[in-house]
Structures are given as C-alpha cells and as structure tokens.
Amino acid sequence: MAFTLAPLPYAYEALEPHIDTETMKIHHDKHHQAYVDNLNKAIAGTEHENKSIEELVKNAGTISPAVRNNGGGHWNHTFFWESLKNNNSAKPSGKLAEAIDAAFGTFDAFKEKFNAAGTTRFGSGWAWLNIKDGKLEVSSTPNQDNPLMDVAEVKGTPILGCDVWEHAYYLKYQNKRPAYLEAFWNAVNWDKVAERFEKG
Numbered sequence: 167m168a169f170t171l172a173p174l175p176y177a178y179e180a181l182e183p184h185i186d187t188e189t190m191k192i193h194h195d196k197h198h199q200a201y202v203d204n205l206n207k208a209i210a211g212t213e214h215e216n217k218s219i220e221e222l223v224k225n226a227g228t229i230s231p232a233v234r235n236n237g238g239g240h241w242n243h244t245f246f247w248e249s250l251k252n253n254n255s256a257k258p259s260g261k262l263a264e265a266i267d268a269a270f271g272t273f274d275a276f277k278e279k280f281n282a283a284g285t286t287r288f289g290s291g292w293a294w295l296n297i298k299d300g301k302l303e304v305s306s307t308p309n310q311d312n313p314l315m316d317v318a319e320v321k322g323t324p325i326l327g328c329d330v331w332e333h334a335y336y337l338k339y340q341n342k343r344p345a346y347l348e349a350f351w352n353a354v355n356w357d358k359v360a361e362r363f364e365k366g
C-alpha cells in the first residue's frame with residue numbers, strides 16, 4: 167500500500183492572515199506531495215513497503231536517508247496540518263496549561279523558548295513541544311527529522327511542531343522567521359495539542 171496525501175483538514179485560506187493561502191497551497195500540494203511520492207519510491211519493492219509511517223519514522227536511522235528525509239517529511243507535515251487552526255488568540259487551558267506553567271513558568275516563557283528553538287535552528291528544520299517522561303520539553307530538529315526518530319538528539323512524543331523551513335513562510339514573511347513564528351501562535355489548534363497531551 168503506497169502512502170497518499172490527505173487533503174488539508176480545512177480550506178487553504180483558513181489560516182489567513184497568519185499563514186497565507188498561496189503558501190498553504192504550495193506547501194501542501196507541492197512540498198508535502200513530493201515527500202509522499204519520494205517516500206513511496208524509496209520503499210517500493212522493499213521489506214518496508216507495508217509498514218506504518220510511525221514504524222518507518224521510529225527506525226529512520228537504520229533504514230535509509232531517503233526514508234529518513236521523506237518519511238519524516240510525510241509524518242511531520244501531516245502532524246503540522248492537524249496542529250493548525252485560526253485560533254482567535256486562544257491560549258491553552260486546563261491540564262495542558264498547567265503542564266506548560268509547571269515546565270516553563272508561564273505561557274509567555276514557553277513561547278519564548280519555542281520561538282528561540284525555531285529561530286536558532288540553523289538552515290531548515292522544526293521546533294517541537296514534546297512530552298518526555300511525563301513532562302513537557304521544547305526541542306528542535308534539523309531537516310525533516312522529528313523527536314520520534316531513533317536518530318533524534320532529543321527524543322520525546324511531540325504534541326506541537328512548527329515547520330521553520332523557508333518554504334513554510336518565505337512568500338509572506340521573506341527572511342523574517344521570527345515574524346512567522348510570532349504569527350504561528352495565532353494558528354495553533356490548542357484543542358488538538360491538548361488531545362495529544364492527554365493521550366501522552
């Protein structure tokens with residue numbers, strides 16, 4: 167069974183003005199599609215053909231660079247689309263808010279740490295909020311790696327991720343990655359993040 171690209175769970179323009187329509191179209195229809203196509207090519211005719219994306223990603227370091235990059239790309243983008251929603255300046259609430267305060271002090275301190283992870287990631291990569299041993303932690307990964315991978319420097323279960331590749335923001339924000347990260351907070355689906363947090 168080859169992997170397929172699911173449609174976005176909302177309209178391309180749903181995240182305006184924070185993440186623009188054109189970026190969403192190219193990002194989903196071209197970039198994510200390419201990861202899916204290249205992943206399918208990489209596993210075709212191999213023993214990895216019928217594995218789940220989670221299983222491939224967890225063992226990315228021992229399979230092949232093509233699976234690490236494109237399998238990671240497929241998993242990360244699927245996770246990213248589901249993490250987004252035009253949130254009207256909502257903030258986390260309930261148990262998730264408590265866990266953020268316990269780990270970082272305040273919501274603003276958490277944001278600062280996450281933004282720093284995104285802005286200091288040299289080149290292309292991702293910023294993450296993870297659960298590790300029952301606690302929340304911020305990390306970042308290069309390229310299309312993620313915290314589930316055996317090769318990740320900081321491992322954990324991600325509950326939020328932000329794509330900081332230039333293709334995620336360049337049309338609207340050009341070289342201003344910090345401005346994109348600031349806008350990202352208006353496009354986080356906190357209900358989804360809370361659901362992942364509660365699942366652990």
Ligand code: MN
Binds near residue numbers: 197329333
């Ligand atoms: Mn991307």
